[in-house]
Amino acid sequence: MPPLLEVRDLTTYFHTRNGVVRAVDGVSFSLNRGETLGIVGESGSGKSVTCYSMLGLIPMPPGRIEKGSAVFDGATDLLDCPPKVLQSIRGKRISMIFQDPMTSLNPYLRVSTQIMEPLFLHEKGIGKKEALERAIQSLREVGITEPERRVHFYPHEFSGGMRQRVMIAMAMITHPELLIADEPSTALDVTVQAQILELIKERQRANNSAVILITHDLGVVAGMCDRINVMYAGKIVESGTADDIFKRAAHPYTIALKRSIPSLGTKGKPLYTIPGMPPDLSQLIPGDAFALRKGIRSGGKYDHTPPPMVQVSDTHWVRDSDCELPSLEEVLDEC
Amino acid sequence: MFRFIFNRILQSVVVIFIVVTITFFMVRLAPGDPFSSERRIPDYIQQRILEHYGLDRPAVEQYWRYLQGAAPKRFRPDKLFTEDPLLNAFGIDLGPSYTSARTVNQIIAETFPVSFELGAWALLIAILFGVSAGMTASVFRNTALDYVPMSVAMAGICLPTFVMGPILALIFGVWLGWFNVSGWFVPADRVLPAVTLGLVYAAVIARITRGGMLEILSQDFIRTAQAKGVPYGKIIFKHTLRGGLLPVVTYMGPALAGVISGSFVVETIFQIPGLGRQFVQSAFNRDYFLVLGTVSVYAVLITLANLTVDIVQVILNPRLRFED
Known part of the structure; x- marks a missing residue:
């Protein structure tokens, strides 16, 4: 049986006055029926644009899907099908909920x-x-x-x-086969967040739907997702099962994200933050985008060539990187 | 809802009362009197005239007597279409006109329907053209279908009616000979004045509609509708139009006031026997009661328009509905 959704090399650029913003740059993943996929990353990492692209919700212009395919149910390429067909899938077989219910x-x-x-x-x-x-x-x-x-x-x-x-x-x-939830709990009270996530899980089980959960909160995906994609600067940097990501994280960005979950630190200890800012996506980044981040040390291996994806295990893929995270003391000095 | 409407009507009554009061004393502050432009007449005749109209009494007493006459005393809808509907249906007596043989009631009964018809046509044109142009522009944003109507609208806003009127009269009246240049006799006579008066407001409404529609189209809930698979036409008409037209509804109050006060320019250009001309002439003649009468009619009209706008807004925007 083919996967419910097979995304290959999805690339979405925004052609703005200030140049081409490479919001999503060659993202590939697949999703089986009933499965839950988490897409994690900072604001601007391209996680929402990935999903909006599949449903044709990108404002065009300035947005444009440059290449790639998103085959739904083995038959329809969502990125390359008549608008009528896409319309009949949106809201019927793929539904979406958004960040701000207000x-x-x-x-x-x-x-x-x-x-x-x-x-x-x-x-x-x-x-x-x-x-x-x-x-x-x-x-x-x-x-x-x-x-x-x-x-x-x-x-x-x-x-x-x-x-x-x-x-x-x-x-x-409409009992959709796929529910895309774009930060469904971010705008809500903490007490309500858990209820909403629980509700999504419960409705998912009742309908046997697959779910793509977009969030910047690793804590949210931990308890919910079968697979997790970590995105940085429009690319997937690490992909694996929840166990792979939480127990065997290999990419320095994933490790940094995990370290910045407040609840995992001890009480009274300063909180870890990832220093610097995500890169400006309107500039072409030939090498490792994470290496450009302020406060990140890199050996210079991927200054000019894009780092390849490396398979760690059957389920676990990671983008090669020679970056080194700063210690907590260094981060604090920076502040 | 009913409390809201009742409160608004109460406010309107107060507003009209204040307008009448201020106007009453303001026209008397203006130098001269209704008879200062007449030929010199002997003092004792002048005295008799002033006595006849009660102008020799203290201003406060005159004011009190005017209010007594002008206050509505009855409501007989069946008498609305008589010769003097103000008096017969409402018991309103706005007094005599000093410069004509008729009463203010009669002048208003004769001229108001003309102005009202002109204003109604003008507003209809303004809304039809404005809303459709604005919607087209917003749907086809940043294309020729946006730029062309919006440039025309900008030009329309910049051209005052006293320029637009003669130009239209010249082109369609003199050169093409399609319409009469002036007058108010056959139905075709309505076209040029109504277009002249309506175009300015059509232009403003077009720009407001475009802005309102674009504002709503950029909202998150439009994306939700798209994600539900709603076709584009339905997104525009079902999800966007209601909110997008709210600013237009808000503008209708001032627009009506503008159409009314702008109508005297148009009435003068096209020689239309409307209330607007009476209004301007009465001010020049210091025809106190006629000034007061026309001002009151305008005040009632404008407050009524604003009241309607408020109610329509509440109907269109459910978020306003439950606030008390």
């Missing part, structure tokens, strides 16, 4: 209208009554009390966490 729901339309919309679009001939029942059922499944009454509310009558539940209900109403 702005991701249309404030001018009732929740009922918005939740039922995918049904009317993708399940032709569905009656109004049946659609409303499905919407209520969907809200009930994401734990919204009194869904019969609240389905007619406007988004502003819900709290942030509740709105994200509405988003999930809306995304799952």
Whole structure:
């Protein structure tokens, strides 16, 4: 059986006035049915653009998908198919939830209208009554009390966490085979974050959907994902199972990310941060992008040639690097 | 909702009362009186005239008597289409006009429908052209379909009606001979004045519509709709239009005021027997009661327009609906 999604060499550039921003540069991964993939990286590492590219959500211009393929279910290349076909997949077989539930729901339309919309679009001939029942059922499944009454509310009558539940209900109403969650918990209270992630997991099990979870929080992916891709400067730098990433991380960037998870340090100890800033992607980077980061020492092996991906084990791939992380004391000195 | 409307109506009444009061005393502060431009007449005749109109009384007393006359005393909708609807349907008596043989009520009853029709056509043109041009521009942003309408709109904003009017009259009236250059007799006479008056507002509305639509199109929830597989046309009409047109609705209040006050220029250019001309002439003649009457009509119209705008806004924007 072919994988549900097979992405090969996905490359998305933004052609701006200040030059070409290489937001996603040759990303490849695959995803099986029911599997959960985490994509981790800093802001601007290209993790969201990767997923937006697949669904045709990149504003074009300035964005352009330069090359690559994203074969869905062994049949359709999402990057190269008629708009009508892509439209029939979006919201039906692939759904998406976004970071900020406060702005991701249309404030001018009732929740009922918005939740039922995918049904009317993708399940032709569905009656109004049946659609409303499905919407209520969907809200009930994401734990919204009194869904019969609240389905007619406007988004502003819900709290942030509740709105994200509405988003999930809306995304799952068509029982998609793939759910893309773009930082679904980032904008929420810490107490609500865990609930929302738990809810996504629960809905995933109920529908046997695959999930791509985009986040900058390694702690979030740890408990949820079967596989994890770590991205840096538009490229995947390390890819492996949760165990590979958490127990056998090989790329210095992954190690740095792990070290900066606050809860893993001892109390009273200063927090580790990755020094410097991610590189400016509008400049062509011929070699190892991480080596350019301020405070990172590199042996100069990949100054001019791109570092290759190296297979560590059956499941674990890492981009070669000769960078060395600064110690905590050095980071503190820097501050 | 009903409390909101009731409060707004109450506010409107206060506003109109204040406008009438200020106008009443302001016109009397202006030098001269209604009869200063007449030929010299003997003092005792002058005295008789002033007595006849009650102008010899203290200003406060005059003011009190005017308010008594102008206050609405009844409501008879069946009498709305009589010769003097203000008096017959509402019991409003706006007093006599000093410079004509008719009462202010009669002048308003004669001229207001003309101005109202002109304004209605102008607003219709403004909304139809403005909204469609603005929407086209926003949907085809940064293409010829954006630049051309928006440049035309910019030109339209810059051209005042007293330039636009004669140009249109010259082209379509004199050269092409399609319309009469002036007058208000046949239906075709409505075209040039309404277009002249409407184009400026069409231009402003086009720019506001474009801005409003682009603002909404850049929102996260549009991306959500795209991700749901909503086709582009539905994204525009179902998800964007409502929010995108809110600024236009807000602008309709000032636009109506502008159409009304702008209409006297157009009425003068095209020789239209409307209220706007009466308004300007009455001010020159110091025809106190006619000034007050026209100002009151405008005040009522503008507050009514703003009231409607507020209500429509609440209907369009659910977030406003539950605030008390």
